[in-house]
Amino acid sequence: MADGRWQMAEHAGRVWPSAKPPTRRRRAIRQSPPSAIRHPPSAIYNVLPLMSSNQSLGPWRIGERVGSSVWIAEDTRNGKNVALKLLTRTLPKDPGRRETLIRDVRVAAALYHSFLVPILEIEAVGDTLVMILELVEGSTLTQILHGQPLERAQFFRFAHQLASVVKYLHTKMLLHGNINGDAVLVTHEGQVRLAGLNLTNLVRREKTSLIYQQKGGDPRAVSYMAPEQIASLSIDERTDIFSTGVVLFEAATGKLPFPGENAPDIARLVVESQPISPRGANPDIDKDVLAVVGACLFKDPFKRVKDTRALVEMIEKADPMAAEFSSHFEKRPVIARTSQREQRQTILFIADVTSDHEEDVTRMQQILGESVYLFDGKVIDPFGRRLVAELPSVESALEAGRKAEFDLDPENQTGDVLQARLLLHAGMIEMRDGEPAGPTMEKAIHVLEQLPPNALYITEDFVREGRGNVRFRDAGARAGVKLFTIVQPEPVAAVAPTETSVSTAELEAEAAAENAALVAKEAAQKRKGAMVIAVAAIVLIAILGGAALMWQRRSATDTAKPVAAAAPQGPQPATAANPRRVFVAPFTVEAPDPALADRAKAIQLGTIEILKTFPELRVTDAPAPDGDSFSAHVRLGAAGAELVPRAGAKSGQPAAMLDVASGIRAMVLYVTTSVQTQPRTYAAADALNSFADAVVARSLNDSKRTDTSLRAAMGSDPNFLPAQLMAMKFFALSGKSSDALAAAKQVVTLDPSNLDAARNVARAMLMTGDLQETFAAYDLILKRDxxxxxxxxxxxxxxxxxxxxxxxxxxxxxxxxxxxxxxxxxxxxxxxxxxxxxxxxxxxxxxxxxxxxxxxxxxxxxxxxxxxxxxxxxxxxxxxxxxxxxxxxxxxxxxxxxxxxxxxxxxxxxxxxxxxxxxxxxxxxxxxxxxxxxxxxxxxxxxxxxxxxxxxxxxxxxxxxxxxxxxxxxxxxxxxxxxxxxxxxxxxxxxxxxxx
Known part of the structure; x- marks a missing residue:
């Protein structure tokens, strides 16, 4: 593919056509052999044992090797070619740990984005865990460039797609950690597809990266690493921004920013030196291109563009047409005007057969149609190769699906076993010429093609509609969609009384104890009070006696049912074990007052930084489907500026916004109360105001102001944890090791669960030779991890x-x-x-x-x-x-x-x-x-x-x-x-x- 098929790259249009938008079509997808990727032999083939062609791994027949851990494979279940990525050959032996790891990977891999290589499934084969992906017809960015830069329009089209998909990963709380010119594929239509996700990305446990230890001998891999990766420091979303910047530098100049003869030389350049001059590499480089690239490549993470959302906005501002070009690749159905009236929200039961035989399709329609009609549903596509049926309710859909699964069980079939895939789904469909269509159907069909036969699967969209009277089990993801299966009910058996069961004798004893207590109290009080208490005692005994009688009757008639505590209703309080995702959106300001707008911004940023210190919360950069979104409206009231906190359509009580500190207190209290977690008592106004100013200054890459304001905040209140946390990171990146150590020690004192701070203290104490303090810090770490x-x-x-x-x-x-x-x-x-x-x-x-x-x-x-x-x-x-x-x-x-x-x-x-x-x-x-x-x-x-x-x-x-x-x-x-x-x-x- 890198030969003739990409010769079009030599023409003016390169691979990004400038005239008409790309067409949407279903195609065979394949990645070109990475001939331009230079890896030391030991960097690839010594890491994983080589799998030979025609070797089978589960249902996949291995073909050509196209990467260090990637093979082209044939899915023998449907004859389709896929990409098989080896995640690990050593799954845990312990069944519990093994199941947890597989589940975590499947949940994290439930991704779908137009600019991400589609992940079809995650499967365990013996002790091997594999990721199955679509084959992408395209070449890597490095292969396309051949050392030549992209033109301005082409650059921004490419940059917008790449930044958008990295932004998507960050909204899913994932770091890529390995963005490079060989992980970015481009199709002949100009569509970017980001690859390179692996086990470390999907189940990251540490805030540091081992990529340098793993790939530090590969000069090409080191060229795209961020300084903090090479130095084994903490990494976050800004690490991906740096690597994205290196890829954009390569696209803008045709060269890498840190050229060196070998991997160690390149590593030193990345950590210590400035990139080569972009104008020296490409004299015609556009100033807007320079600005975008430069915003990503600061060695100090706090000086880089603050997040990928800001990077996308920066690209769109420089070239608005880039966003329009990207939109051509989004999966948007073309809806005819005449069919808009036929759209409706519905609950779907969809099925197809794995074979191409018409008689199998007919048998499926008959068997499954019976299940649909039995539970008051209707088949809306009776003549298609798939069965598509609507059910009136969640309960009826579940019953129809369970009956179909039972009927298709091989033990319940006679003759040739019918292999059919079953899916319950929900969403908006539209009828076009009598056939169901729309994005809901597209998603369902895409998932259905990846399912094993004769087992009922339920999509996350269906579960949102309701759960009926069944329990669901996590079944991973297919085609980027979260799936569940039904947990079979356990056999009903008599259950012996447990610690939570109450016997009749216990009830009687409890009643007697209550009565004795009341009598004792009666003797010490006045006659009138005693009479009242006696009456209360009689009533209480009667109630308890009634409860005992009811328990006896229940025990006699219903001993087969286990006694269980009632399930809690409504949203549960956020805890460290069950944290709640929260998003704090920018505030709206009623009055056109720049000073008021600046104060609102400071309150928002300060609130976010403080909420990040709550172990019960996970602050996200974008609204999450399973999270809570908050904001505020700032207005001028009779007594001056006031802040009205909001959660969706709900509004809290207005709070006087005397300064930034008062606004932060109001927002933190509103958020913590809303998610039912314990509010914290924070610092005095001076500390809060200085802290918020430091956060704003950091967002503006103003290091001097950040330093001054941070010191002021800590001086006002040394026990203000958010300020100490920020100082620990800021001073470390600024090279002020003694200040960073002092802040880290204070963080450990205030929050012993903070492992980053404890690790910083341990390393610093070891450097000074204080073994007592060193091992005390490591002991603290090991108690937590x-x-x-x-x-x-x-x-x-x-x-x-x-x-x-x-x-x-x-x-x-x-x-x-x-x-x-x-x-x-x-x-x-x-x-x-x-x-x-x-x-x-x-x-x-x-x-x-x-x-x-x-x-x-x-x-x-x-x-x-x-x-x-x-x-x-x-x-x-x-x-x-x-x-x-x-x-x-x-x-x-x-x-x-x-x-x-x-x-x-x-x-x-x-x-x-x-x-x-x-x-x-x-x-x-x-x-x-x-x-x-x-x-x-x-x-x-x-x-x-x-x-x-x-x-x-x-x-x-x-x-x-x-x-x-x-x-x-x-x-x-x-x-x-x-x-x-x-x-x-x-x-x-x-x-x-x-x-x-």
Whole structure:
């Protein structure tokens, strides 16, 4: 496809036709082979075992491989070609965790957008989880460009579609995290299709990204990463905006903004340097194109365009025709004027057969038609290949569907088994020439084609109409539509009384207790009061006796029914376990007063930022179907400006808007009351006003004003959590580490559940060598997240260093629940720490057979192989580190190898690069001492060991026992190092003791 089919790209129109809009048609869809994508071989084929052509995986026959984890496959159920993406080969063994993961992926993958590669289904085949997608007929952006920029109109058409689909993902609370020129496909009609979603996108658990650890050796992948991804900092929607900006830069210039010879060089450029000049790459670049691209590529996330909605608006303002072009691809039915009167909202039962035989269609119409008519429905398309029927109610539709499912059960059929797909749906349909049509029908048919036969599925649209008397089970999604199945009723059985059951004896005892209490109270009160209470007691006893009698009768006549608490009615209170989505829309301002409008904007932004600190709430950037939308109307009343909070059509009580603080208080109180969560007591007016000003300044990318206002807010009230949270992030991105640490400590004090703050404190304390505070912070993290890889690895390393075998082994057990690639502590580490490298190596080899590409393991085996003079093994590990850890592990092992070859210059250069990339908690200076020892550089080895002791690296036991350093025994400096590490072991044991 990249050959002749895309030769049209050389003409003036490129792939975006300027004359007529693209036509809508159903077509065979296929992605062209990614010949222009450059991946190191190990970046693809070592990650996943290769599946050969004609191999079967469930109902799919594997064909050509078109990506690192993507194959073209044939769906043997219908003969159609699809794209099969391997999400994971290692589903959890535990049934509960396995089911939860599959359900979470299916829910997250229920996506449909005109500019997203359609996801058809998510299925588990054995221990493998796969995503099935439509094949898209198109080429990647990079293939289309061939190093040449797009013209202005073409650029904005492309940019509008890309920004729109990224905006859609963000409204679904998803981060893409991997937007690049190879993940963006363009059809011959000019329609953009974004690909690249994977398991990490769909079930993100952490606020940091592992993409750099996974793809850091691929120069092309690194070219599109945001600085915070490379630096392993927190990521959010602005991370996607940066990657989108890189793609737009490529579209505008034909070149990437950060060119480099290799992945580490590119990574440094992304983090430290400015992009190449766009005008230098494309002298004819338009100023509006420059503005759009530039708004995305700030290294500071807070300086980038604030969200994708603003990016879309910016593009539409620069070129209004771009939005019109995008609209041609939206699925909008063409409705004839004469048929508009025939539109109606209805409940649908739709079915078809999997075969092409007319006799099967006839049998289906007969069998299912009987179910429809039995429950007062009517078939509205009796002559089509599909059965389309209307039912009068949700209950009748459910009964008709259940009967049809029963009749089609293979055990209930005679002769050849009829294979029919069944779907209950609801929505607006229109009759055109006697046939049902419209978007509701299009959606239903699209879903129906993806369903397995002889099982009844129900769409989310149907469930919104009602649930009848049945229970639904989540059934994932097909064609971007959420689906459910009916839970079969459990057999009715007698239920023994439970803790919530009340026996007759208990009722009588309760009545007696009440009576005794009333008598005691009667003796202490006046006669008149006693008489009243006695009457009340008699009434109460009568009521309780009646209740007991009723219970006896119920027990005698209805013992088969389990006793259950009544289901709560209406919206439930928002909780941390069941958070409520809320959206705060811009306020309307009645008076044409700019100052009043600015105040309203500050109140809205301040309210949003404060609500984000509520664990019971999830603040969204757009209205969500399952969320609550709020706004406010600002007007001038008799006593001055006042704010009227709103929730949909409902309005709250007007509140005097004396300043920004009073408006924020009113809005926060209104929102929290509406969602039935506990209101918070916030800071004084000065703190709130300063905080709101900081939020506004940040939205305007005014760093100086943000800094000043934040400090004022924290000065007014140090216990104001939203201000401390914002300060922690803002100061960290501004390079003010001490201020960021102070804010992080305060956040931990105010909100111990905030793992980001606790992690920031832990890392900073480790850098200062305060092991007591370090492990206290990691202990707090592990209490909230028992599977935190960073904390478990670090504690295990220091436990091994201190000779605490029991705690080390306990951490290894907990690390079994962590992804294997993230584990940095391994069982042979205790042996290695004792200086017995030769004894440890076989254990490392055994683990590597099961986990071949673990970066920490590769570095251990590689460096120990050099010390054992086995360069062949070291070379193998070196190749692995090119992909798994190109910034640190690769350079460190290169230094060992160069030292073994007596190449001092290369060893020192590689060692310097490794030390630059090292993190606190690594054994980087211990490794440096070994490199200097191999080079026979005693002063260098001693200096490195002193550094290791000063940084309190987790290598005390190793240095004290390693025979490699035996030749330094008589050196006074080495004696000092030994003393420091001996003390460190005691300090480490004491610090580790606080971890439970």
């Amino acid at each position: 028992p599977n935190d890889a960073e904390g478990l690895n670090l504690i295990a390393r220091y436990a091994a260093s201190a000779g605490d075998a029991a705690r080390f082994n306990a951490m290894l057990v907990r690390l079994r629940r962590v992804a294997a690639m993230q584990v940095a502590a391994h069982e042979p580490d205790l042996i290695a720490q004792s200086g017995r490298i030769n004894a440890a190596i076989p254990g490392y080899y055994k683990i590597e057979e099961m986990i071949p590409n673990n970066p920490a393991l590769s570095l251990k085996i590689g460096r120990f192989s050099v010390l054992r003079h086995s360069l062949e093994i070291a070379d193998i590990e070196q190749k692995k580190l090119m992909t798994s850890d190109p910034l640190y592990g690769l350079h460190m092992l290169n230094a060992y190898i160069a030292a073994e070859k007596s190449d001092r210059a290369t060893a020192m250069r590689e060692l310097s690069s490794a030390l630059d990339a090292a993190e606190q908690g690594d054994q980087s200076w211990t490794c440096a001492a070994e490199v200097h020892t191999v080079l026979k550089d005693t002063p260098g080895a001693l200096a490195a060991l002193q550094k290791a002791a000063q940084r309190k690296e987790p290598s005390a036991a190793y240095i004290l026992a390693n025979p490699l350093f035996g030749y330094l025994a008589n050196e006074p400096k080495f004696q000092s190092v030994r003393d420091q590490f001996t003390k460190q072991q005691d300090e480490t044991k004491a610090a580790l003791a606080q971890i439970k």
